[in-house]
Amino acid sequence: MLATAVCGLALFGVTALMRWWRVDRRWYDPLIPLGFFLSYWLTYNRLPSFPPVGAVNKVFYIAIVGSVLGLAAEWAGSRALSLLLLVAMPLASAAYIGEKIVLAQPFDLVVAALVGAALLYALYREAQFPDEGSNVRSAVMLAVASAGFAPIAFMGASSSSLQLSLGLAVGIGGVVFWHLLGPNYRFGWGSLIGGAGGMIAVAQTVALITRKIDLFALAVLSLVFLVPSICRGVLDRLEEKNRPVATLVFAGLCLVPAIAAVAVMLARSGFSLPL
Amino acid sequence: MKYKLKTALIAAALLSAPIGQEAARAQPITFDIDPVHSGIVFFINHLGFSNVIGVAKEFSGEFTFDKDAPDASKLQAKVKVSSISTNNAQRDGDIQGADWFNAAEFPEITFVGTKFTKSGDKQGSITGDLTIAGVTKPVTLDVTFNGQGKNPWDGSLEAGFSATTKLKRSDFGMTANIPLIGDEVTLRIETEGRGRT
Numbered sequence: 001m002l003a004t005a006v007c008g009l010a011l012f013g014v015t016a017l018m019r020w021w022r023v024d025r026r027w028y029d030p031l032i033p034l035g036f037f038l039s040y041w042l043t044y045n046r047l048p049s050f051p052p053v054g055a056v057n058k059v060f061y062i063a064i065v066g067s068v069l070g071l072a073a074e075w076a077g078s079r080a081l082s083l084l085l086l087v088a089m090p091l092a093s094a095a096y097i098g099e100k101i102v103l104a105q106p107f108d109l110v111v112a113a114l115v116g117a118a119l120l121y122a123l124y125r126e127a128q129f130p131d132e133g134s135n136v137r138s139a140v141m142l143a144v145a146s147a148g149f150a151p152i153a154f155m156g157a158s159s160s161s162l163q164l165s166l167g168l169a170v171g172i173g174g175v176v177f178w179h180l181l182g183p184n185y186r187f188g189w190g191s192l193i194g195g196a197g198g199m200i201a202v203a204q205t206v207a208l209i210t211r212k213i214d215l216f217a218l219a220v221l222s223l224v225f226l227v228p229s230i231c232r233g234v235l236d237r238l239e240e241k242n243r244p245v246a247t248l249v250f251a252g253l254c255l256v257p258a259i260a261a262v263a264v265m266l267a268r269s270g271f272s273l274p275l
Numbered sequence: 276m277k278y279k280l281k282t283a284l285i286a287a288a289l290l291s292a293p294i295g296q297e298a299a300r301a302q303p304i305t306f307d308i309d310p311v312h313s314g315i316v317f318f319i320n321h322l323g324f325s326n327v328i329g330v331a332k333e334f335s336g337e338f339t340f341d342k343d344a345p346d347a348s349k350l351q352a353k354v355k356v357s358s359i360s361t362n363n364a365q366r367d368g369d370i371q372g373a374d375w376f377n378a379a380e381f382p383e384i385t386f387v388g389t390k391f392t393k394s395g396d397k398q399g400s401i402t403g404d405l406t407i408a409g410v411t412k413p414v415t416l417d418v419t420f421n422g423q424g425k426n427p428w429d430g431s432l433e434a435g436f437s438a439t440t441k442l443k444r445s446d447f448g449m450t451a452n453i454p455l456i457g458d459e460v461t462l463r464i465e466t467e468g469r470g471r472t
Contacts, residue, residue, distance in 0.1 A: 053409040157369035210372030
């Protein structure tokens with residue numbers, strides 16, 4: 001829990017300084033990847049070996065490559081390259097993480113890649129809305145999904161994923177806090193391919209390698225990414241009246257499927273901690 | 276009387292012949308690890324209150340050993356990760372995952388001895404490369420030579436050893452839940468090898 005708090009405080013502090021210095025919104029894009037790497041480092045107490053050994057190490061390098069390519073695409077302004085990355089990264093991460101099971105479970109790898117791409121697209125789509133709060137909403141979605149994923153991963157035999165996910169979720173919370181009132185935030189391709197892509201790689205690891213996670217609970221959790229589509233009308237009306245409240249309501253709506261997913265997981269498997 | 280003494284001496288010489296032949300042979304013998312009479316047990320601390328016991332149920336290997344020249348020994352062994360048990364089905368499933376042994380990617384633990392040192396009449400050490408979850412680290416086992424001889428049941432040649440060591444699971448990338456679940460793992464191995472004929 002200390003590591004989670006450190007992630008939150010670190011990104012809270014950095015974002016506060018950036019707001020104080022009035023930096024361009026594009027510079028906020030690397031914050032979510034930074035939060036992911038900080039959380040990873042605090043979770044595993046080390047940087048992974050290179051070349052990576054095993055899926056847990058691979059996750060780190062997938063996030064590194066995703067962040068570099070994503071930030072490059074962001075600064076280059078190449079939409080075609082960015083969309084290519086959106087499709088290619090989840091596919092590449094599923095193939096890389098699951099390389100040893102590709103022959104035994106090819107269908108699982110394909111599903112993991114497609115779901116990953118669909119989730120990235122949902123985040124991308126929300127960030128494309130022209131209102132000032134759209135990028136913050138993508139960050140909120142990722143934070144809530146990460147927070148919801150944490151206990152599901154924990155009960156799916158991955159306590160490390162619990163810590164990593166919570167660290168990222170709280171870190172994003174520290175960033176979003178400073179953009180509630182007057183958003184000047186950019187959830188760009190670095191955040192999407194590096195940060196969200198890294199989290200998708202974590203989920204792929206737990207689902208494909210550890211294989212004890214409740215897939216039905218994960219399916220319920222993925223409804224977080226449909227909240228903007230389902231609640232668009234309500235959100236638009238709130239956005240016109242009070243933007244901070246609209247963002248908080250949006251976060252609350254995202255929490256509904258996240259809490260439901262955890263409840264489903266607990267109802268199906270109970271709560272037992274043999275370790 | 277002389278005839279009886281001569282006969283007795285010849286009989287004694289004949290009876291002692293196998294021992295003499297074995298001594299004269301004095302060459303390394305390759306033994307297959309006998310899983311029926313061998314075991315691998317580990318202990319890992321839980322919250323400082325207890326040491327949880329784990330066992331590996333499926334393993335195999337071979338060693339080449341000459342008790343007169345133990346330095347020239349050879350050893351290789353492997354453990355099937357999916358056979359590791361801690362007497363709790365849920366936990367046994369959990370430790371197969373990516374945070375722990377990562378059985379999907381690394382289904383076997385292997386040990387290859389590289390240096391064999393005799394330090395006493397029955398004592399010695401084996402240093403070797405232990406590979407767990409894809410990470411290889413040098414590990415030294417403190418070894419006791421229990422004995423070598425014929426199995427009275429079937430006449431096969433047997434050799435037995437006991438070994439212990441301590442290692443850090445974090446060295447092998449398994450950092451989950453440290454320090455709640457101990458980083459240090461105590462390993463105890465009992466091995467009986469059956470000589471190849």
